[in-house]
Amino acid sequence: MIDAPIDHVAIVVKDLDAAIALYTQTLGFSFVYREIVADQGIEAVGVRTGNAVIELLRPLDEESPIARYRGDAQTKLHHTAYRVADIRAELARLKAAGIRLIDEEPRRGAHGNTIAFLHPKSTGGVLVELCQPPGGGPPREG
Amino acid sequence: MIDAPIDHVAIVVKDLDAAIALYTQTLGFSFVYREIVADQGIEAVGVRTGNAVIELLRPLDEESPIARYRGDAQTKLHHTAYRVADIRAELARLKAAGIRLIDEEPRRGAHGNTIAFLHPKSTGGVLVELCQPPGGGPPREG
Numbered sequence: 516m517i518d519a520p521i522d523h524v525a526i527v528v529k530d531l532d533a534a535i536a537l538y539t540q541t542l543g544f545s546f547v548y549r550e551i552v553a554d555q556g557i558e559a560v561g562v563r564t565g566n567a568v569i570e571l572l573r574p575l576d577e578e579s580p581i582a583r584y585r586g587d588a589q590t591k592l593h594h595t596a597y598r599v600a601d602i603r604a605e606l607a608r609l610k611a612a613g614i615r616l617i618d619e620e621p622r623r624g625a626h627g628n629t630i631a632f633l634h635p636k637s638t639g640g641v642l643v644e645l646c647q648p649p650g651g652g653p654p655r656e657g
Numbered sequence: 658m659i660d661a662p663i664d665h666v667a668i669v670v671k672d673l674d675a676a677i678a679l680y681t682q683t684l685g686f687s688f689v690y691r692e693i694v695a696d697q698g699i700e701a702v703g704v705r706t707g708n709a710v711i712e713l714l715r716p717l718d719e720e721s722p723i724a725r726y727r728g729d730a731q732t733k734l735h736h737t738a739y740r741v742a743d744i745r746a747e748l749a750r751l752k753a754a755g756i757r758l759i760d761e762e763p764r765r766g767a768h769g770n771t772i773a774f775l776h777p778k779s780t781g782g783v784l785v786e787l788c789q790p791p792g793g794g795p796p797r798e799g
Contacts (some may be wrong), residue, residue, distance in 0.1 A: 519685075519758055520707025521663055524737050534781060541754050542785075543661075551725075564739060565662025567709065590781035592734035595666050597706060612683050639676060641668055650721035 519605075522628070522646040523561065523568040528586040531560060531573040534590055538569060539560040548626050557581065559625040570596075570625065587600035594632070594642035602629055602647040609633065621647070659746075664740035664770070664788040665703065666708040669727040672720065673702060673715040676732055680704040680711060690768050699723065701767040712738075712767065736774070736784035744771055744789040763789070 528534040538544040539562055547561035547568060556579050558570040574582035574594060585591045599605045602621045610616055615634035624630035627649040635642050670676040680686040683706055689703035698721050702713040705779060714735060716724035727733045741747045744763045752758055752781040759777035766772035777784050 521666065521709040524663065524666055528781065536779060541751070541756060567663040569737075588782045590783045592737070592783055595711075595734070610685070614683060639670065639679060640730045641732045641734055 519568050519597040519599050519645075522596040522648075523570045524595050525572055525593040525644075526590050526591045527572045527574065527581055528590045529573075529585065530589065531558060531571060534571045535560055535562065538571070544569065545576075550625055551575070552623075552625050554623065555581075559645040561626055594644050596630070596644035596646040599645050599647055602631060602645050605645055606631055614639070621645075661739040661741050663709050664738040664786075664790075667712040667735040667736050667786075668732050669714045669716065669723055669735045670732045671715075671727065672731065673700060673713060676713045677702055677704070680713070686711065692767055693717070694765075694767050696765065697723075701770035703768060727799075736786050738772070738788040739765045741789055743788050744773060746788050747787055748773055755779070763787075782794055 526534070535546070539546055544562035548565045549558070549560045551558050556575045557575040558575060561568045562571065572581065574585070576582065580592045581593070584593065606616060606621070616631065617634050617635040618631035621629045621631045624646060629647045629648045631645050633645070668676070677688070681688055685706035686706045687759060689705045691700070691702045693700050698717045700715040700717060703710045704713065714723065716727070718724065723735070747762070748758060757779040758773065759776050760773035763771045763773045771789040773787050775785040775787070788798065
């Protein structure tokens with residue numbers, strides 16, 4: 516993960532439209548994508564700042580673990596994703612280094628990315644995602 | 658804040674040395690700085706990945722608000738900081754847009770930065786920092 520840029524910081528939200536308005540209209544981010552990621556039970560909206568994205572996540576099911584994590588907060592920081600060129604190689608390296616993985620096998624994330632989560636038990640409680648863009652590694656265009 | 662890159666993502670930690678070891682030895686980040694920011698009641702360690710920094714924050718006082726925010730967690734996401742070229746102009750713009758500020762007046766942060774926090778009441782609960790590097794705006798060298 517050496518020199519892996521931050522791909523996105525994810526924030527789980529209650530009111531997606533309010534969060535989009537805050538980030539785009541008030542804070543000045545630009546809108547990038549909006550899609551349902553059924554596999555993860557979320558609707559994801561990417562808003563860009565500089566070369567990184569804030570990903571706003573709305574749980575599709577208010578009884579899901581991600582909704583329970585957010586609780587009554589309007590918005591809550593959820594995870595940080597790092598962009599890697601070869602996600603399988605990176606997962607193998609981290610596993611060999613003793614990191615427990617949520618996703619032994621990478622899966623599809625938002626925006627065409629291939630993603631995998633490390634287990635928070637191995638990262639002091641903070642959720643960390645590895646993220647390989649459709650074309651391969653860095654950089655993200657735009 | 659248009660095209661303001663992420664300067665750093667801050668994580669409040671319980672055991673600073675364990676967190677440094679995780680990020681540098683296991684995850685492969687590089688060490689950038691370590692300093693006491695007495696004003697904020699924290700010891701801050703910057704570890705770099707790509708063009709962004711993860712800032713590990715250890716509360717100097719376990720009874721402080723930042724320590725209570727972390728609670729019993731080993732580590733917890735705390736805030737996201739965006740790098741701006743003119744922090745006073747940006748604060749004025751956001752205030753005019755109805756954003757409540759924690760710091761009406763920018764103050765000194767870690768690593769020579771000038772910083773100011775927006776009030777989480779205005780950002781849906783997530784703490785947002787603006788951050789102007791010593792030389793002015795973007796980019797961060799390295």
